[in-house]
Amino acid sequence: MQKYTGRITRWAVIAAIVVLLVLVSFASGWIFAGEKKHSAKEEEALTSQTESAVESEAESVVESQAESQPEESEPEEELPDTVEELPWNLLLVNRDHPLSDDFKPELGTLSNGYEVDARIVDAAEAMMQGAADAGYSVYCTSGYRDYYLQWTLLENKISRVTASTGLEGQEAFDEAKMVVALPGTSEHQTGLAMDLLCGSYSSLDEGIADTEEIQWCVEHCAEYGFILRFPKDQTDITGIVYEPWHFRYVGVEAATVIMEEGITLETYLQNVYGIE
Numbered sequence: 001m002q003k004y005t006g007r008i009t010r011w012a013v014i015a016a017i018v019v020l021l022v023l024v025s026f027a028s029g030w031i032f033a034g035e036k037k038h039s040a041k042e043e044e045a046l047t048s049q050t051e052s053a054v055e056s057e058a059e060s061v062v063e064s065q066a067e068s069q070p071e072e073s074e075p076e077e078e079l080p081d082t083v084e085e086l087p088w089n090l091l092l093v094n095r096d097h098p099l100s101d102d103f104k105p106e107l108g109t110l111s112n113g114y115e116v117d118a119r120i121v122d123a124a125e126a127m128m129q130g131a132a133d134a135g136y137s138v139y140c141t142s143g144y145r146d147y148y149l150q151w152t153l154l155e156n157k158i159s160r161v162t163a164s165t166g167l168e169g170q171e172a173f174d175e176a177k178m179v180v181a182l183p184g185t186s187e188h189q190t191g192l193a194m195d196l197l198c199g200s201y202s203s204l205d206e207g208i209a210d211t212e213e214i215q216w217c218v219e220h221c222a223e224y225g226f227i228l229r230f231p232k233d234q235t236d237i238t239g240i241v242y243e244p245w246h247f248r249y250v251g252v253e254a255a256t257v258i259m260e261e262g263i264t265l266e267t268y269l270q271n272v273y274g275i276e
């Protein structure tokens with residue numbers, strides 16, 4: 001009986017060991033598999049992290065390329081910092097920035113025969129049509145003028161100053177040039193300016209500012225890309241007397257800012273481009 005019991009115990013021990021071994025091997029199998037699964041997951045996560053890192057790096061490379069590309073291939077995207085680099089519609093002409101005597105834009109003709117820069121014909125016609133639709137008659141009485149015509153206008157003005165004030169020489173010249181731009185400094189040479197008259201007023205003097213027609217133009221010109229170029233009380237900036245009849249094309253974007261803020265083209269270019 002003792003022998004028998006001892007055998008059973010031995011068997012039990014062996015069985016227990018076997019069961020233990022099996023359990024251990026199972027357990028280790030599970031653990032191993034689990035570990036494998038875990039590491040596979042980790043690997044996946046790591047891979048996708050790396051991939052996304054590579055992707056985002058690639059994206060940022062593409063982005064930075066895209067950012068740097070305009071500098072290299074499209075210099076017009078950069079803000080101009082000299083008058084010469086300004087787009088055609090913002091061409092600045094004044095005493096500090098005169099045009100050469102041979103500057104001449106490609107001209108187009110308005111319906112009443114006056115010539116302006118061909119690129120503004122449609123905008124000019126649209127503005128005058130807009131006035132007509134509102135019940136006002138507004139028309140161009142001076143568009144493009146060449147350098148030499150400006151000399152003639154200045155000489156005529158000097159004569160009139162002398163006749164009316166008795167001033168002569170430099171004094172007459174100084175007085176005249178406040179009203180008639182020096183050759184090369186008139187916006188009319190750019191072809192981007194128009195002097196406007198209207199149905200109820202037909203002289204180019206300050207009185208035209210009181211007409212409903214010109215008031216309509218001042219209120220609506222920016223919608224067509226035009227500005228009142230020589231506003232009242234800013235003659236120290238423009239160097240030109242108040243000219244309520246002189247409208248200048250600059251494009252809708254600039255015109256909207258200039259007319260809303262009541263500033264000059266000079267101030268606008270200084271604010272936006274730092275150009276003086």
Ligand SMILES: [Zn+2]
Nearest residue numbers: 193194195246
């Ligand atoms: Zn003018």
